[in-house]
Amino acid sequence: MIHSYRLGLMVCAASVLVAAGRPVRQDPALAQAEAALARSPLRFEANQGQFAPSVRYAARTTGFALALTERGASLRFANSRPLDIALLGSNPWPLIQPLDRLSAQTDYFIGAKQNWHPGVTNYSRVKYQAVYPGIDVVYYGKGSQLEYDFVLQAGADANAIRMQFSGAGKLMVTPAGDLGVVTANGLVLQKNPVIYQQGRRVSGRYKLLAANVVGIQVDRYDRSQPLVIDPAIVYSTLIGGTGSDEVTALKIGPTGLLYIAAWTQTGELLTLDLPYDNLVDVYVQVVDPTPSGGYGVLYATYLGGGNDDMATAIDSDAAGFIYLTGTTTSTDFPVVGNSVQTSGAATTVSGFVSKIDPHAAGTGNSLVYSTFLGGTLGNTTPTGIKVGSDNMIYVVGQTQTADFPTTDNGYAASLYGPSDVFISKIDVTNPNLVYSTFMGSELDDEATGLVLDANNVVYLAGWTDGTQYPTAGYSYNGFTSGGYDAVVSVVDTTQSGVSSLLWATYFGGSGEDQALGISMDSHGRVLVTGFTVSPDFPVTKATAIQPTYGGDGDAFVAIFDITKPGTESLVYSTFLGGSQGEVAYAVLAEPSGYVDVTGYTLSPDFPVVNAIQSNWGGGIDLFLTRFNPAVAGPAGIDYSTYIGLDGTVVGRTLTVDSHNNLYIGGYTEGYLPLVGNSWQANYGGGFSDGFFFVVPGGGPAPNAGAGQERDPRKLPGDRRGTIKR
Numbered sequence: 001m002i003h004s005y006r007l008g009l010m011v012c013a014a015s016v017l018v019a020a021g022r023p024v025r026q027d028p029a030l031a032q033a034e035a036a037l038a039r040s041p042l043r044f045e046a047n048q049g050q051f052a053p054s055v056r057y058a059a060r061t062t063g064f065a066l067a068l069t070e071r072g073a074s075l076r077f078a079n080s081r082p083l084d085i086a087l088l089g090s091n092p093w094p095l096i097q098p099l100d101r102l103s104a105q106t107d108y109f110i111g112a113k114q115n116w117h118p119g120v121t122n123y124s125r126v127k128y129q130a131v132y133p134g135i136d137v138v139y140y141g142k143g144s145q146l147e148y149d150f151v152l153q154a155g156a157d158a159n160a161i162r163m164q165f166s167g168a169g170k171l172m173v174t175p176a177g178d179l180g181v182v183t184a185n186g187l188v189l190q191k192n193p194v195i196y197q198q199g200r201r202v203s204g205r206y207k208l209l210a211a212n213v214v215g216i217q218v219d220r221y222d223r224s225q226p227l228v229i230d231p232a233i234v235y236s237t238l239i240g241g242t243g244s245d246e247v248t249a250l251k252i253g254p255t256g257l258l259y260i261a262a263w264t265q266t267g268e269l270l271t272l273d274l275p276y277d278n279l280v281d282v283y284v285q286v287v288d289p290t291p292s293g294g295y296g297v298l299y300a301t302y303l304g305g306g307n308d309d310m311a312t313a314i315d316s317d318a319a320g321f322i323y324l325t326g327t328t329t330s331t332d333f334p335v336v337g338n339s340v341q342t343s344g345a346a347t348t349v350s351g352f353v354s355k356i357d358p359h360a361a362g363t364g365n366s367l368v369y370s371t372f373l374g375g376t377l378g379n380t381t382p383t384g385i386k387v388g389s390d391n392m393i394y395v396v397g398q399t400q401t402a403d404f405p406t407t408d409n410g411y412a413a414s415l416y417g418p419s420d421v422f423i424s425k426i427d428v429t430n431p432n433l434v435y436s437t438f439m440g441s442e443l444d445d446e447a448t449g450l451v452l453d454a455n456n457v458v459y460l461a462g463w464t465d466g467t468q469y470p471t472a473g474y475s476y477n478g479f480t481s482g483g484y485d486a487v488v489s490v491v492d493t494t495q496s497g498v499s500s501l502l503w504a505t506y507f508g509g510s511g512e513d514q515a516l517g518i519s520m521d522s523h524g525r526v527l528v529t530g531f532t533v534s535p536d537f538p539v540t541k542a543t544a545i546q547p548t549y550g551g552d553g554d555a556f557v558a559i560f561d562i563t564k565p566g567t568e569s570l571v572y573s574t575f576l577g578g579s580q581g582e583v584a585y586a587v588l589a590e591p592s593g594y595v596d597v598t599g600y601t602l603s604p605d606f607p608v609v610n611a612i613q614s615n616w617g618g619g620i621d622l623f624l625t626r627f628n629p630a631v632a633g634p635a636g637i638d639y640s641t642y643i644g645l646d647g648t649v650v651g652r653t654l655t656v657d658s659h660n661n662l663y664i665g666g667y668t669e670g671y672l673p674l675v676g677n678s679w680q681a682n683y684g685g686g687f688s689d690g691f692f693f694v695v696p697g698g699g700p701a702p703n704a705g706a707g708q709e710r711d712p713r714k715l716p717g718d719r720r721g722t723i724k725r
Contacts, residue, residue, distance in 0.1 A: 042141020
């Protein structure tokens, strides 16, 4: 009988989380090489004189190098002490045996010819035999991630295994059961052990034995009962280089592909479209999340000029074209087609709007439209983009420039306060804007997102600090309630002037309230989310999942039906939070009627139900909540969870596919529970990496009960044989 204990080790932070200024632009060839290295499988090189004598085999990937010595594994970081993983009380002279020789070889041509080492042999696995009586260790790679198995023969004692981590400041067991090792370089995660016996899994966990010493506790296996481990996250990956990176928007297109918008400070990310690889900030991916696609990257590119460029929103059309908006300070940002503005001001932040054809990757023709959108007297920040069924592009955001381009049919032709909302409608076949307007109060205003209805009417959410934000229709509230208020506006761009504003409302309490995300359900009702610090924020107490204020700022979710008059238009509203503060950035309504919302929480008492992670991680944690607004009270929550560990993890964007599989994107300072064949398993560095992960739809809620297994047909990219926790 053989027991196998499978451990996955990944570096979640391979550099100090401090950045001083903008990174130096990297050579394109070096960036491509590093990106290829990050995607390549781990290979073990035999020491043929190229390494120190103590090293028997070595491997390298982005962020760290691995040395296998007589005592065990050692992770080597640049400009820092190594992290050594020794086996206490083990055989000091185990038989070290390479397995699975690869055809690839490595050449070292360094310095004088006598120091060259050509033809170094590579292997896919290395085995340490009899480290303890009846126990072997096998090291291997899963992509660029290090994994290793303890293989126990019959009669071997699992309690003999004791791993000592030298160079670690602190050891902890995370809420997901992973072993967290804090080093000077950040966080290293050793995944929760997956234990098999005769092909079946056995439950077990890490146990902290002494300072920096860890063992494995194995539960007794009951042969009369099946054992099922069903991870709630079916896929997750980091997206980042050695600078700071953030995923800002996700979109499931009509054909089921996942479109990702991000920004990055480096040129180190995967790119498949070199003509627009400018090694700057906007970054785009198209991913196939279907079971056959396996989350493969179909398209990836950079977009930008010589200065700062950031994507804030993304959309796609039925033909698979990508629509992007965001900000740029690059006067050389690429301009293509019938641009409404061909130049940007060098002294201000401009918006941009771009259209990309991913099918033309590598031809130099994939950027089919691109324009500046802004003025010369102040900054412009687009925050939302949608392409309508009329093939027009709709963009909203905030502008501070009095010379922002407007049209004669717009609601307002002049800037009213220090900053106003803007709404622009673009026809890529026409160099003139179809509709463009200011909309605002005597103080600051901002639109944070938009949705379109079936008639291409614009619904936008945002906030105002003023008392004179324009309202229209028989709205919920025509006046400010105090401080910053959330606002919701409905604009028909086929109408002219003041007639184009169909409906608009203030929404808030006596404190500060801001709407940061908007979506629409299948009934045409508008969902809005954000944060409030108002204990008297308007909620529908009879139906809310949380009718009372948690404290120190709560997230909120509200649903409006603008066909209903006055206060009746608010059909649902709820707080969501604990005692220490929350902010929600994204909300959506599934076709099933469930509502999903994400953001971040600082609260150890955030409401959790059927959680992926039940306990607060101790820092700024992502939260993800799915609830049914048709069910009153806490019973309406299907699941609600933390994701985080003593750092920062923030959910910024949501999208859902036709099977109700939920995609969450955002940024992290290092921690993310990685599941599936992540195309980037290691934290790249800088202040943050972007990420996305997938929670399956259909069937029971995540971890809804022991032994409940989801329908495997509902799992995107289902690879249950390779998922490790």
